[in-house]
Amino acid sequence: MQFELTEAQRAVHDTAFRYAEAELHPLLARMDDEDWFPEHLIAKLGADGYCGLTAPEDLGGAGMDLMSAGLVAEAFGYWNTNAAFIWGPHENLCLNNILRNGTEDQIARFVPDLCAGRRIGALGLTEPGAGSDALGSMALKAVRDGDDYLLTGRKMFISNGPVADVVLTYAKTAPDLGAKGISAFIVETDTPGFSVAQSLTKMGWRGCPTGELVFEGVRVPARNRLGAENAGVAVVMSGLDIERAFLALPYIGAAQRCLDLSLDHAATRRQFGKPIGSFQMIQSMLAEMATLIDAARLTAYHALSACDAMARGEGGRGAIHRICAGSVLFGAEMIAKVTDMAVQIHGGAGFVWETEVNRHYRNARIASLGGGTTEVRKLIIAEELFRARGLSLG
Numbered sequence: 461m462q463f464e465l466t467e468a469q470r471a472v473h474d475t476a477f478r479y480a481e482a483e484l485h486p487l488l489a490r491m492d493d494e495d496w497f498p499e500h501l502i503a504k505l506g507a508d509g510y511c512g513l514t515a516p517e518d519l520g521g522a523g524m525d526l527m528s529a530g531l532v533a534e535a536f537g538y539w540n541t542n543a544a545f546i547w548g549p550h551e552n553l554c555l556n557n558i559l560r561n562g563t564e565d566q567i568a569r570f571v572p573d574l575c576a577g578r579r580i581g582a583l584g585l586t587e588p589g590a591g592s593d594a595l596g597s598m599a600l601k602a603v604r605d606g607d608d609y610l611l612t613g614r615k616m617f618i619s620n621g622p623v624a625d626v627v628l629t630y631a632k633t634a635p636d637l638g639a640k641g642i643s644a645f646i647v648e649t650d651t652p653g654f655s656v657a658q659s660l661t662k663m664g665w666r667g668c669p670t671g672e673l674v675f676e677g678v679r680v681p682a683r684n685r686l687g688a689e690n691a692g693v694a695v696v697m698s699g700l701d702i703e704r705a706f707l708a709l710p711y712i713g714a715a716q717r718c719l720d721l722s723l724d725h726a727a728t729r730r731q732f733g734k735p736i737g738s739f740q741m742i743q744s745m746l747a748e749m750a751t752l753i754d755a756a757r758l759t760a761y762h763a764l765s766a767c768d769a770m771a772r773g774e775g776g777r778g779a780i781h782r783i784c785a786g787s788v789l790f791g792a793e794m795i796a797k798v799t800d801m802a803v804q805i806h807g808g809a810g811f812v813w814e815t816e817v818n819r820h821y822r823n824a825r826i827a828s829l830g831g832g833t834t835e836v837r838k839l840i841i842a843e844e845l846f847r848a849r850g851l852s853l854g
C-alpha cells in the first residue's frame with residue numbers, strides 16, 4: 461500500500477484548503493452559535509466549482525477521482541466541519557449516488573443542477589423505527605400506480621432533509637421480501653404530500669439542518685426509480701461503503717485543526733513560568749494526537765482509493781465493505797480522542813462553547829453514530845473476516 465498523493469491531488473487539497481479558510485471558516489461561529497444555516501452555501505460552492513467533484517465536466521462537474529474529492533472534504537473539515545457536513549450529504553450521499561446508479565436520463569435531469577448548486581440534495585434511508593436495522597425494519601412503502609409510485613411513510617435524521625430539493629429515498633416496493641424488496645427513488649420535495657415534520661436541534665453539526673421527513677402518498681414517476689425495482693439494496697450498500705470512506709475525511713481535517721490549535725496554545729500558554737508545551741504530559745498528548753491522525757489518514761486514504769477502483773454496482777460486501785467500515789470506525793475513535801485531548805490541553809478555555817476546540821469536541825460525538833454506528837461497523841468487519849476465511853457461524 462502506497463499513498464503518495466500525486467502533484468495534482470496535492471494541488472486540489474491546497475486550493476480547497478485556502479478556499480475553505482477564506483470562504484467557510486468565517487461562517488463557523490455563527491453556524492455553531494445560532495444554529496444558522498447559510499442558505500447561500502451550496503449555491504456558492506456550486507458556482508465556485510466545489511459541487512459534483514466526481515461528476516464529468518460536461519455535466520458541470522470537476523471530473524475528479526473520489527480520492528481528490530476526499531481531499532477537498534479534509535480541507536473543508538479543517539476550516540468548518542459544520543459546512544463540510546452540509547456539503548457532504550449533497551455531494552456524496554445524493555449527487556454521487558445518482559451519478560453511480562442513475563440512467564442517462566436521470567443523470568441528465570438531476571446531476572447538472574446539483575453540480576451547479578441550484579438544487580440541494582439529501583439521502584433518506586433511516587426511519588423513526590429503522591436505524592441500525594435500516595433495511596429490515598424499513599416501513600416507508602412505495603406502491604405502484606400506473607406509471608408512478610406512491611410513497612408513504614417517514615424518514616428520520618436526514619441531513620439537509622429540511623432544506624433539500626432532491627431526496628434520494630429508499631422505500632419498500634415488496635415488503636414481504638425484506639431487504640430484497642427495497643427500491644431507490646429520486647424524490648423532488650416540491651411534490652404534493654412531501655413535508656418536513658421537524659428540524660432537530662443538535663449538540664453538534666449546528667447549522668446543518670437535520671430533520672424528519674413525511675411522505676403522504678408522494679407521487680413519484682417510475683422514471684425516477686434509481687436502479688431496478690427491488691434492487692435498492694445494491695444501491696444502498698455500495699453507496700454506504702463510499703459514504704463511510706468519504707465521511708472519515710472531514711474528521712481527519714477537523715482533528716488536524718485541533719492538533720494545530722493545541723500546538724499553538726501549548727506554545728503560548730504559560731504556567732509555572734514556562735509554556736505548557738514544555739511539560740512532558742502535554743507533549744505526550746500532542747504526540748498521541750499526531751500519531752492517531754496519521755494512522756486515520758492512511759486508513760482513510762486506503763479506503764478511498766479502494767472505492768475509486770470499485771466498479772459501478774460493486775461494493776456492499778467483501779474486502780471493500782470491511783475496509784470502508786474500518787476506516788470510519790477508526791476515524792470516529794480517533795476524532796473522539798483527539799478532540800478530548802485538545803480540550804484538555806486548552807484547560808478551562810476548552811470547556812467554553814465558543815472556543816474552536818469546543819466546537820470540534822461537540823461535533824465529534826456524531827462520528828460514532830452517523831452512517832452506521834460503531835457497533836454496526838464492528839459487526840460488518842467481523843462478518844467479513846469470517847466470510848473471507850470461508851467460516852460460517854450458522
Ligand SMILES: Cc1cc2nc3c(=O)[nH]c(=O)nc-3n(C[C@H](O)[C@H](O)[C@H](O)COP(=O)(O)OP(=O)(O)OC[C@H]3O[C@@H](n4cnc5c(N)ncnc54)[C@H](O)[C@@H]3O)c2cc1C
Pocket residue numbers: 549553583584585586590591592593616617618619620662665670826829830831832833834835836
Ligand atoms: C446528525 C445526524 C445526521 C444523520 N444523517 C442521516 C442522513 O443524511 N440520512 C440517513 O438516512 N440517516 C442519517 N442519520 C441516521 C444515522 O445513520 C442513524 O442515527 C444511525 O444509523 C443509528 O440509527 P439509530 O439512531 O436509529 O440508532 P439505533 O439503531 O436505535 O441504535 C441504538 C444503539 O443500539 C446499538 N445497536 C443496534 N443494533 C445493534 C446490534 N445488532 N448489535 C449491537 N448494538 C446494536 C447501536 O449501535 C446504538 O448504540 C443521521 C443521524 C444523525 C444523528
